Amino acid sequence: MSRTLANVAYSTDEKQLANFAKAMGHPVRIQILKLLNAQACCYTGDLTESIPLAQSTISQHLKVLKDAGLIQGEILPPKVKYCLNQDNWTAAGRLFKEIFDFSLSESPAKSCSSDE
Amino acid sequence: MSRTLANVAYSTDEKQLANFAKAMGHPVRIQILKLLNAQACCYTGDLTESIPLAQSTISQHLKVLKDAGLIQGEILPPKVKYCLNQDNWTAAGRLFKEIFDFSLSESPAKSCSSDE
DNA sequence: GGAGTTTATCGTGAATTTACGATAAACTCC
DNA sequence: GGAGTTTATCGTAAATTCACGATAAACTCC
Secondary structure, eight states, X not given: OOSSOSSOOOOHHHHHHHHHHHHTOSHHHHHHHHHHHHHSEEEHHHHHHHSOSOXXXXXXXXXXHHHHTSEEEEEETTEEEXXXXXXXXXXXXXXXXXXXXXXXXSOSOOOOOOOO | OOSSOSSOOOOHHHHHHXXXXXXXXXXXXXXXXXXXXXXXXXXXXXXHHHSOSOHHHHXXXXXXXXXXXXXXEEEETTEEEEEEOHHHHHHHHHHHHHHHHHHHHSOSOXXXXXXX
């Protein structure tokens, strides 16, 4: 950490949105989210069957999604059942909607205007 | 690359969405996108003023956003004016809307049902 | 208690990301 | 042509990511 503040104070929303986006920044994790979205829940084993990656790799991706708060795991021995974390999933959807919808609510022209 | 295919064939949409999400996976880049969204366009210099990071760092973040297709730069010597890439921005918005809205269009109960 | 099942964690290596300062590139204006 | 302005790129170092195999942990069932 040098003189320029690497510890900038971003707004909570910006951090949250970036956090969610980062977790979604891999095609395998998108696939997992889509699967969970489509069929409510599933086990790690189900994923290792439909995704041709090592079991440890998939477990790692699940951890990323869990750490970001997008999914949650219910331990149900000897398996673990994963579902979307509905609260955070909804929150993420709202944040994305917010940033994308903003463009629509503004003036439609949106030309590059002011130069200095 | 070993025997398990690291070169899995993801759907184009999944790759696109992951690509956009990854580019959005940093608070500074979210901030930049918000700024561009709010005021149509701006110059690199404007950003270096409002974001306390080295100019080279911000330029790098701009490159990430540009490579992902979310923004575009019009070179206007000696400055460069950045705007959202409206087409891709809209496409990204649609992809995010798609994956998040899916949950809403489905059965509201969404309980963890089928166990094997 | 031992065998089997399922999943997370550890250790590792290659690649990518993030930040910086320094430098080059492109162009204007005197 | 030279000084000044603005921005991208290079080089670098530290940290993180992504994939793997091997191993440990947790629990069931015989």
